Amino acid sequence: MNSDANADVLAINPHLVEQILTRFIRAEIHRTGFRRGVLGLSGGVDSSTVAVLAARALGPKNVLAVTMPYKTSSEATVHDSRRVVEALGVQTLDVPISEQIDAYFARFPEAPKLRLANKCARERMTVLYDQSAAFEGLVIGTSNKSELLLGYSTQFGDLASAINPVGDLYKTQLRVLAEHLGVPRPILDKTPTGDLWVGQTDEGELGFSYDEVDQLLVLAVDRRMGRDALLRRGFKADFVDRVMEMVRRNQYKRQPPVIAKLSHRTMDRDFRYARDWGT
Amino acid sequence: MFRAALVQTACYLGDIERNCQLHLEHIEAARAEGVDLIVFPELALTGYFIRDMVPDVALPADAPAIRRLIEAAGNADLVLGFVEESAGHRFYNAALYASGGEILHVHRKVYLPTYGLFGEGRYFARGERVRAFDTARFGRVGLVVCEDFWHLSVATIMQAEGVDVLICIANSPARGMAGETIGTAETYDLFTRTFARLLGAAVIFVNRVGFEDGLCFWGGSRVVDPAGSIVAEAALLDEALLVATIDTDEIRRQRIATPLSRDERLLLTTEELNRIRRARYEQ
Numbered sequence: 001m002n003s004d005a006n007a008d009v010l011a012i013n014p015h016l017v018e019q020i021l022t023r024f025i026r027a028e029i030h031r032t033g034f035r036r037g038v039l040g041l042s043g044g045v046d047s048s049t050v051a052v053l054a055a056r057a058l059g060p061k062n063v064l065a066v067t068m069p070y071k072t073s074s075e076a077t078v079h080d081s082r083r084v085v086e087a088l089g090v091q092t093l094d095v096p097i098s099e100q101i102d103a104y105f106a107r108f109p110e111a112p113k114l115r116l117a118n119k120c121a122r123e124r125m126t127v128l129y130d131q132s133a134a135f136e137g138l139v140i141g142t143s144n145k146s147e148l149l150l151g152y153s154t155q156f157g158d159l160a161s162a163i164n165p166v167g168d169l170y171k172t173q174l175r176v177l178a179e180h181l182g183v184p185r186p187i188l189d190k191t192p193t194g195d196l197w198v199g200q201t202d203e204g205e206l207g208f209s210y211d212e213v214d215q216l217l218v219l220a221v222d223r224r225m226g227r228d229a230l231l232r233r234g235f236k237a238d239f240v241d242r243v244m245e246m247v248r249r250n251q252y253k254r255q256p257p258v259i260a261k262l263s264h265r266t267m268d269r270d271f272r273y274a275r276d277w278g279t
Numbered sequence: 280m281f282r283a284a285l286v287q288t289a290c291y292l293g294d295i296e297r298n299c300q301l302h303l304e305h306i307e308a309a310r311a312e313g314v315d316l317i318v319f320p321e322l323a324l325t326g327y328f329i330r331d332m333v334p335d336v337a338l339p340a341d342a343p344a345i346r347r348l349i350e351a352a353g354n355a356d357l358v359l360g361f362v363e364e365s366a367g368h369r370f371y372n373a374a375l376y377a378s379g380g381e382i383l384h385v386h387r388k389v390y391l392p393t394y395g396l397f398g399e400g401r402y403f404a405r406g407e408r409v410r411a412f413d414t415a416r417f418g419r420v421g422l423v424v425c426e427d428f429w430h431l432s433v434a435t436i437m438q439a440e441g442v443d444v445l446i447c448i449a450n451s452p453a454r455g456m457a458g459e460t461i462g463t464a465e466t467y468d469l470f471t472r473t474f475a476r477l478l479g480a481a482v483i484f485v486n487r488v489g490f491e492d493g494l495c496f497w498g499g500s501r502v503v504d505p506a507g508s509i510v511a512e513a514a515l516l517d518e519a520l521l522v523a524t525i526d527t528d529e530i531r532r533q534r535i536a537t538p539l540s541r542d543e544r545l546l547l548t549t550e551e552l553n554r555i556r557r558a559r560y561e562q
Contacts, residue, residue: 008457011457012456012457013456013457013458013459013460016456016460016461017456019515019516020453020456020495020516023490023495023516023517024490024493024495027289027489027490028490028493031490163493271331272330272331273330273331273332274292274293274328274329274330274491274492275492276292276328276490276491276492277292277293277332278291278292278293278294279291279292279294
């Protein structure tokens with residue numbers, strides 16, 4: 001595949017995106033009566049970018065960045081997150097989650113590592129929501145469009161948030177925005193990882209790089225190209241099929257739970273109101 | 280010469296009372312600038328994603344809330360965007376033009392976008408008329424709403440109507456981040472300047488700002504002269520009260536230089552459209 005021919009389809013104007021996203025964070029938080037935001041900081045490019053956006057939108061003192069390492073979390077991760085928050089001047093809190101996770105899995109020692117990873121993601125979610133009550137701020141999500149489409153995320157875990165400024169940016173685009181925002185080089189250059197277990201990387205687990213898959217996703221989703229057109233663009237059939245099956249299979253993660261319809265007006269089906277109703 | 284105030288505002292989604300209050304404040308600020316015309320964006324009294332709230336926020340054109348705003352405008356003409364409930368309980372995405380304390384014209388949006396992120400056709404009835412009207416100070420005026428402006432037929436009818444000033448009020452959401460500016464802003468840049476030139480008319484475009492459920496309304500309200508040049512333009516994304524002076528002599532000069540409307544062949548156009556209509560609908 002000639003990736004140069006497709007490179008422009010992912011182009012963004014990061015200045016414009018920054019202008020919109022900072023206003024988005026401010027408007028969507030202020031309209032609910034809050035002034036502050038809480039986010040989980042992993043030390044990766046996604047959460048670092050959201051931390052910068054939130055600090056610029058709300059003022060650093062109105063942002064709480066929570067680190068929630070598990071005992072296998074890498075030293076480098078912790079170190080990188082610290083660099084980001086120190087540079088930004090946002091408020092910070094460190095809440096290690098090893099004790100509660102280990103206490104639970106002591107009962108289920110046979111649990112495979114994916115269960116552990118998902119449990120960690122959901123534990124971090126409950127910490128964030130509890131801290132959001134203490135800090136009086138809304139939880140700001142950090143899931144990007146690549147992860148959302150591929151379903152490479154934990155339902156009710158890292159997917160949970162009140163507002164998500166970066167959910168319509170592919171990972172590749174998010175890196176461009178991060179660089180524009182001055183996210184430190186070591187974080188920009190970092191291999192993406194969910195830090196799910198020692199040595200885990202997104203691309204190792206998925207079997208393809210974000211650069212490759214973003215090219216495919218933007219053409220298939222945003223440009224609505226069908227399978228034949230994608231094959232003509234040089235994508236391999238098994239890659240296209242595997243990725244599009246991931247997109248389809250994970251639709252449930254992008255939706256609220258299905259409600260059995262009985263009455264004349266059912267939530268989200270024919271009881272249709274914007275979330276920003278009345279504000 | 281006349282002075283127009285383009286009110287590039289955000290609003291509260293589904294809260295008529297607070298939006299009326301905002302309107303009163305903006306009208307007062309505009310009148311302090313000594314303007315002759317005050318233009319609000321589409322659905323500024325209600326917000327855009329009102330969905331099932333449509334019947335709850337709808338008003339007849341002669342509602343006391345609207346009367347109050349018209350009175351507040353005093354000597355200035357006023358353009359409002361609201362949900363109009365007809366006597367037969369149909370709900371329209373409507374634009375109202377008031378002058379001297381009277382409603383001169385109500386335009387009901389003809390093209391309701393119902394694709395992609397839009398679902399207006401589900402909630403609103405479609406308007407059935409595209410008509411201009413005469414004003415005391417600004418000549419013949421055409422008033423359209425957002426998606427109407429994306430249809431060549433609307434511009435053609437307005438040209439045949441001989442409008443001097445074409446007003447488009449909008450709630451245009453931002454899409455497309457690859458270029459120098461927002462993708463939808465590029466389209467409106469093209470349309471406002473093109474239609475101004477083709478009609479030899481001043482174009483007043485008023486778009487809102489703010490967010491609803493993650494959608495960004497991008498602003499960029501502007502006045503374009505009949506030669507297609509931008510007379511004044513508000514910044515993107517932020518609230519603004521843009522006051523612009525419109526030189527009506529420019530309309531005359533442009534129509535002398537390039538008399539496109541004079542040379543239009545209305546009979547030819549209607550004959551050809553009738554032929555196409557017969558072929559399509561009467562076979």
